[in-house]
Amino acid sequence: MQQAVVTGTVWSTKRIDGIPPGALLTVRTAGGEELVAFDVLGSGVGEEVLISLGSVAAAWFTGTPPPIDALIIGSVDPR
Amino acid sequence: MQQAVVTGTVWSTKRIDGIPPGALLTVRTAGGEELVAFDVLGSGVGEEVLISLGSVAAAWFTGTPPPIDALIIGSVDPR
Amino acid sequence: MQQAVVTGTVWSTKRIDGIPPGALLTVRTAGGEELVAFDVLGSGVGEEVLISLGSVAAAWFTGTPPPIDALIIGSVDPR
Amino acid sequence: MQQAVVTGTVWSTKRIDGIPPGALLTVRTAGGEELVAFDVLGSGVGEEVLISLGSVAAAWFTGTPPPIDALIIGSVDPR
Amino acid sequence: MQQAVVTGTVWSTKRIDGIPPGALLTVRTAGGEELVAFDVLGSGVGEEVLISLGSVAAAWFTGTPPPIDALIIGSVDPR
Numbered sequence: 001m002q003q004a005v006v007t008g009t010v011w012s013t014k015r016i017d018g019i020p021p022g023a024l025l026t027v028r029t030a031g032g033e034e035l036v037a038f039d040v041l042g043s044g045v046g047e048e049v050l051i052s053l054g055s056v057a058a059a060w061f062t063g064t065p066p067p068i069d070a071l072i073i074g075s076v077d078p079r
Numbered sequence: 080m081q082q083a084v085v086t087g088t089v090w091s092t093k094r095i096d097g098i099p100p101g102a103l104l105t106v107r108t109a110g111g112e113e114l115v116a117f118d119v120l121g122s123g124v125g126e127e128v129l130i131s132l133g134s135v136a137a138a139w140f141t142g143t144p145p146p147i148d149a150l151i152i153g154s155v156d157p158r
Numbered sequence: 159m160q161q162a163v164v165t166g167t168v169w170s171t172k173r174i175d176g177i178p179p180g181a182l183l184t185v186r187t188a189g190g191e192e193l194v195a196f197d198v199l200g201s202g203v204g205e206e207v208l209i210s211l212g213s214v215a216a217a218w219f220t221g222t223p224p225p226i227d228a229l230i231i232g233s234v235d236p237r
Numbered sequence: 238m239q240q241a242v243v244t245g246t247v248w249s250t251k252r253i254d255g256i257p258p259g260a261l262l263t264v265r266t267a268g269g270e271e272l273v274a275f276d277v278l279g280s281g282v283g284e285e286v287l288i289s290l291g292s293v294a295a296a297w298f299t300g301t302p303p304p305i306d307a308l309i310i311g312s313v314d315p316r
Numbered sequence: 317m318q319q320a321v322v323t324g325t326v327w328s329t330k331r332i333d334g335i336p337p338g339a340l341l342t343v344r345t346a347g348g349e350e351l352v353a354f355d356v357l358g359s360g361v362g363e364e365v366l367i368s369l370g371s372v373a374a375a376w377f378t379g380t381p382p383p384i385d386a387l388i389i390g391s392v393d394p395r
Binding site: 001002003030031040041050052053054055056057059060071072073074075076077 | 168169170171172173174176177182184191192193194195196212213215216223224225226227228
């Protein structure tokens with residue numbers, strides 16, 4: 001996993017089938033990479049999160065795996 | 080996922096079996112990487128898109144998964 | 159696999175379903191990348207470990223594969 | 238996918254079981270990375286090709302997927 | 317695949333279940349990355365090898381795929 005900070009939301013009206021309901025959030029990883037991760041936790045801008053990448057992100061969903069390769073799996077507790 | 084901008088089209092007449100109908104578009108990711116992504120949305124040059132990478136791209140297709148490791152899953156709404 | 163050094167622990171109370179019991183450890187890879195890896199070995203800060211990435215990490219678990227893309231598979235013996 | 242140029246051939250007599258007949262070609266990606274890709278198209282040195290990476294490369298083969306993580310899926314048409 | 321040179325051996329006595337018999341070798345890829353790859357070919361230090369990464373490495377093994385994400389698939393013939 002990677003630690004990342006939520007930086008915003010992406011809206012995509014024109015999209016392929018099979019993307020489940022949820023938010024597409026822009027995140028910046030600890031390594032400085034800008035990614036878009038799927039979120040089901042209601043994460044907000046500035047929140048520190050953990051993301052999983054690749055097929056394990058898609059496999060988390062029930063039913064046919066969606067074409068999602070980045071998933072927010074948790075929020076990092078404030079220290 | 081990664082945000083990317085469509086920069087052109089690649090034509091490949093000599094190809095292996097199993098590549099489905101659709102466009103092969105060159106894209107530049109937000110991180111500056113040059114990739115070729117499969118497109119079924121009719122995306123155009125200059126359009127900002129979201130791409131998924133790896134086996135989740137292939138798994139989106141019905142039937143036998145094609146040897147496709149990058150898929151445009153949506154167009155980013157203009158802000 | 160990659161060699162990495164354990165640098166700390168991440169706590170995540172708000173998380174998605176399906177993450178198994180175990181520790182989420184921050185590690186720094188030999189290449190200098192900061193990752194979060196799942197640990198079932200009781201690894202401690204400063205310990206040198208081996209991590210596997212991607213779907214093979216999730217596939218190690220029994221039952222439904224969890225959304226885990228980084229797993230500590232062993233501790234490197236001191237030389 | 239990534240665009241790449243074929244730069245040579247690799248010969249490997251001592252190898253594990255399960256690698257199918259075909260050529261192992263060295264390629265340089267558009268991003269400057271040196272990889273070895275499996276080729277079934279008879280691609281030649283200097284030819285511009287498209288490569289797919291990861292498990293989708295292995296899944297293209299019939300029967301048991303071979304331990305191949307890079308496949309030339311097409312030749313880029315000259316412009 | 318990537319070309320790499322074997323640079324040493326890693327010993328890991330404390331490890332999770334499911335890692336098959338074989339050597340864990342440190343390798344340096346052509347791109348300068350330091351990885352640990354599983355070896356069943358008896359590769360030695362200084363030997364030039366080909367490695368496959370990701371789930372295709374695990375899928376090569378018979379039975380339950382082990383948590384191995386890097387496999388030496390062949391030795392590069394001397395030129």
